[in-house]
Amino acid sequence: MINRRSLLQAAGLGTVLAPWTTHGAEATTQLILLGTQGGPNFNLQRGETASLLVINGEPYLIDCGYGTLRALLQSGVSYLDVGHIFLTHLHDDHNADLPALLSHQWTQGRVLPTTVYGPYGTDTLVQAANLYNQANTDIRLEDEARTVQPRDLFSGTVIPAQASPVLVLQNSGVKVSAVENTHYPEAAKQHMQHRALSYRFDAADRSVVFSGDTAYSDNLVALARGADVLVSEAMEIDAFRQRFEQMVASGNYADNPEGIWTHIVGTHTSTADAGRMASAAGVKTLVLNHLIPGGLGALPDEAYIRSAREHFAGEIIVGRDQLVL
Ligand SMILES: [Zn+2]
Numbered sequence: 001m002i003n004r005r006s007l008l009q010a011a012g013l014g015t016v017l018a019p020w021t022t023h024g025a026e027a028t029t030q031l032i033l034l035g036t037q038g039g040p041n042f043n044l045q046r047g048e049t050a051s052l053l054v055i056n057g058e059p060y061l062i063d064c065g066y067g068t069l070r071a072l073l074q075s076g077v078s079y080l081d082v083g084h085i086f087l088t089h090l091h092d093d094h095n096a097d098l099p100a101l102l103s104h105q106w107t108q109g110r111v112l113p114t115t116v117y118g119p120y121g122t123d124t125l126v127q128a129a130n131l132y133n134q135a136n137t138d139i140r141l142e143d144e145a146r147t148v149q150p151r152d153l154f155s156g157t158v159i160p161a162q163a164s165p166v167l168v169l170q171n172s173g174v175k176v177s178a179v180e181n182t183h184y185p186e187a188a189k190q191h192m193q194h195r196a197l198s199y200r201f202d203a204a205d206r207s208v209v210f211s212g213d214t215a216y217s218d219n220l221v222a223l224a225r226g227a228d229v230l231v232s233e234a235m236e237i238d239a240f241r242q243r244f245e246q247m248v249a250s251g252n253y254a255d256n257p258e259g260i261w262t263h264i265v266g267t268h269t270s271t272a273d274a275g276r277m278a279s280a281a282g283v284k285t286l287v288l289n290h291l292i293p294g295g296l297g298a299l300p301d302e303a304y305i306r307s308a309r310e311h312f313a314g315e316i317i318v319g320r321d322q323l324v325l
């Protein structure tokens with residue numbers, strides 16, 4: 001049977017279709033993985049986290065780690081067209097390219113609003129991005145007689161972090177909802193207002209859920225119930241432990257390596273837990289993303305799939321940059 005997947009495979013996965021390409025009566029929702037590295041460990045194989053949903057021609061960007069702008073160019077989707085950005089949380093590997101994206105939108109002449117949705121702190125983050133770009137703004141307003149102010153275009157909308165789904169956005173093409181997940185330990189949350197979110201996108205033809213960073217999360221399982229696709233972060237712990245010890249030996253994490261290891265293991269999703277959550281939610285397809293070790297190790301796809309497969313019988317796809325699904 002000829003379907004999108006087999007066409008992609010025939011073309012060699014990772015060959016990028018024009019983002020608005022459809023095959024006959026197939027889906028109008030495309031998922032494009034822009035950056036699939038887990039953690040602030042960007043490298044030449046994988047960019048920091050970013051994903052794109054193109055729904056009826058409208059791009060929705062989920063996270064905006066370092067390399068997102070370049071990855072958008074590579075995908076064929078114009079960064080000028082991105083008017084909705086959803087941040088799962090405010091770790092730098094999920095938002096490092098935000099000031100670059102917004103400033104280049106403005107400099108290149110976007111005159112429509114761009115809204116950034118995210119947890120506590122997202123409004124301040126966008127204000128800070130505008131401030132970071134203030135000199136560029138002032139120079140061009142004066143020198144080029146620009147008439148639009150970035151602060152009038154770019155805003156942050158704070159989404160409450162709750163156990164049950166919060167409606168983030170609804171228009172003719174998509175309904176977006178969010179829940180709080182378990183990326184931040186309870187002990188840390190007692191001393192800060194920062195929270196981490198998972199998102200669900202329901203379009204006419206497909207429903208896609210993004211875990212963001214999280215440990216096993218019942219809220220996420222409930223959010224993802226019956227979805228077509230769960231894009232879940234995934235860490236292959238044994239392989240990463242080996243890599244981690246090499247990194248410590250070469251001077252990384254010198255202040256408290258075991259403390260950092262405990263943090264990493266306790267606040268992220270193992271490949272086994274990705275499979276467990278996909279199974280508990282009853283999704284059709286599990287896409288492993290935010291891969292750890294990812295580009296830090298040369299693991300075959302099977303190494304990520306193995307533990308997930310023990311818990312989940314559906315389709316499992318290992319993400320890589322520019323993969324179109
Ligand atoms: Zn991350």
Ligand SMILES: [Zn+2]
Binds near residue numbers: 089091183213
């Ligand atoms: Zn994180």
